[in-house]
Amino acid sequence: MSTVPAFKRLPRAVREQQMLDAAVKVFSRRGFHASSMDEIAEDAGISKPMVYAYLGTKEELFVACLHREGTRMMQAIAGAAAPDLPADVRLWRGLRAFFGFVGAHRDGWAVLYRQARGEQPFAGELATMRTRLVEVVAGMLDHALRAEGREIAAIDLEVVAYALVGATESLADWLADHPEADPEKTATRMMNVAWLGAGQLLHGVTWRPAAD
Amino acid sequence: MSTVPAFKRLPRAVREQQMLDAAVKVFSRRGFHASSMDEIAEDAGISKPMVYAYLGTKEELFVACLHREGTRMMQAIAGAAAPDLPADVRLWRGLRAFFGFVGAHRDGWAVLYRQARGEQPFAGELATMRTRLVEVVAGMLDHALRAEGREIAAIDLEVVAYALVGATESLADWLADHPEADPEKTATRMMNVAWLGAGQLLHGVTWRPAAD
Amino acid sequence: MSTVPAFKRLPRAVREQQMLDAAVKVFSRRGFHASSMDEIAEDAGISKPMVYAYLGTKEELFVACLHREGTRMMQAIAGAAAPDLPADVRLWRGLRAFFGFVGAHRDGWAVLYRQARGEQPFAGELATMRTRLVEVVAGMLDHALRAEGREIAAIDLEVVAYALVGATESLADWLADHPEADPEKTATRMMNVAWLGAGQLLHGVTWRPAAD
Amino acid sequence: MSTVPAFKRLPRAVREQQMLDAAVKVFSRRGFHASSMDEIAEDAGISKPMVYAYLGTKEELFVACLHREGTRMMQAIAGAAAPDLPADVRLWRGLRAFFGFVGAHRDGWAVLYRQARGEQPFAGELATMRTRLVEVVAGMLDHALRAEGREIAAIDLEVVAYALVGATESLADWLADHPEADPEKTATRMMNVAWLGAGQLLHGVTWRPAAD
DNA sequence: TATGAATGAGAATTCATTCAT
DNA sequence: CATGAATGAATTCTCATTCAT
Structure with missing residues (x-):
């Protein structure tokens, strides 16, 4: 009776999520520049001035999208790897969580992420997010090193x-472009490259996930 | 003392290169959308109509840039690795050539490449170029495998x-953003990750280029 | 005293009419190509984007003008001739209505009509309108024939x-160019040519409208 | 051996005709505004500056086309009707000559004529030409009247x-649009309307050309 | 004579953004 | 809270027209 409460006079928080949903959808389909505030507003079922009132300028809106999606992704990865596990297991779990997320948000995050690259206004935002990832990975490696x-x-x-991270993003793109591909399998492949390197792969060594 | 005779009435071929130079510069600074044909024309020291006359539409102009730079890059890599060398040497030489090129064309290719991502009109062009790279790498791996x-x-x-390729591009970005970094060193690092994998790196294994 | 409340924020329907008025005026003065959207917008006392928002492209705007004026004209002629009257009376009344309309909209319809000829994009629209006229006339003749x-x-x-129809349009042009000429008299002349033909005119036969 | 003398260094008069041919062709296909000097020059197999040197500005070029075609048409009609013949015969011969010309120059004159209407720069030229026609017809009528x-x-x-004249032009348009139609038959129909009028046509009277 | 090179000037169209209701 | 109405400011692209060779 109340999932969608009649469409009017919704509390701000709800409206904002609707708008962000619409924005993510439109931005991912059209790209940042080709998206018009008109279309986003219409898609959100709301008038343009509302969008401005709630989420501000087009750039701010895009940044808000980045934040929401980025946060969701970090959360998805966050719990994946306990620090006391061996490095390869941690890496593997992180990758699996990451590709799982991308697989589930194909035209959401993956494309959104693609949009952010190259658009200078968002270089900062994007760098921040990538840095967080890089730090996670670097931290993991460092931790493992110190252990030794x-x-x-x-x-x-x-x-x-x-x-x-670059290799991972690249495979994420590949995954987003191949709807039939399996996220987990992709994670395994990535793990092979990342952990073993091309040298060992060429010699027939392979890495396989332990049963969970 | 007179390679460029004064400033006017240059033959088409020359002007086209000037325009492409300007275009690469402006596109790389501002990004595709934020670049205006006005600015490009001005930067090329010529009037807009000439740009349209010679290189066509803004999109076509951008594609022309992609082509020129892409071709240059492929040429730079092309001769680097003879097929009869061991796989790791070939990979290493390819990487060295690639990072060398990027290092020398920092605000040219690297940034241009960045611009092309995410802009839907160029997805095709870019995919083509990346595919060429992927094929080169895949071919090299395949060759090595068959040898075994x-x-x-x-x-x-x-x-x-x-x-x-993704990892390489990612490091190329990093290189383009760190003007003080050394291309050859970056290539070495990339080689380490690519060839040995994180697993071995963590165990202290390292790969070092043989003296040429 | 306040039909037009100040000058701003008028409802869409009103603005659209203002724009069409301005467009008809400008198009008729300058012709389609020589008219600029700038001038039309300024003449309508509104900014260009509104014109695009409401009436669309320059071509669409022109078509909208054609439609409005064409409809008005057909309406003016429509009621003029009851089908049960003799053919000559019907023709006469139709002509009178037509020239009356043109006389009243000199720089509106007549000139607009002139613009549409020759501009290929509007060939279709114009043909449609003319066909409607031709059908009316042909229908009238057919009706009279069957009666006999x-x-x-x-x-x-x-x-x-x-x-x-061609003769009529030609006289309409003439009428539009001779501001002092009397529409009704012109209709009479047209009726003479159309009904009696040059042959009888030369022999002194004349046709005169019965008193209404 | 010399119909087309090698394509270069032709005498001015020949070149001018080539250009006019090209111009008439392009103008009639595309209309005045949509025709570009580039296309005309290319179609004439000559460079733009030559066109300017010989025929001047785009408008002047169009006027030159009008003149040439108009003159040709007047000449075609001119000899058709000796002044001592009866009025209907003169009218008939004139019409036959006119429609014959139009039929033979369908996409040349007819369309060109269409282009001239509505384009204000040529109102004058066109009016002149039409006036000449009107005068011919009026003169013929006057002559017949005086005879009586x-x-x-x-x-x-x-x-x-x-x-x-309007009716005639209208049928000329019709003829130009119906490639399969027979010019002479069209002339006969026009003659019927013009000479007998709708009134007599409805009563079954018809006019038929005497055997020449 | 003939032309490739070059441009000034202008036109349509689009959008992010903001009032006034 | 919500929105239809309104616009300033760009930007791409085209063309007639003219030099300089």
């Missing part, structure tokens, strides 16, 4: 993490 | 290649 | 009607 | 002539 009593220059760590 | 008498499903190969 | 129990090939009828 | 010792106010004559 070794160390690597911070910059090396960062660069390695960067490469891993 | 083993085989991998084509799709796996593609996915691995995708991941490697 | 005779028949003419449909194509002959069409061609005759075409000629009559 | 009667007279009509000059303005009435003009108006009648206007109507006849």
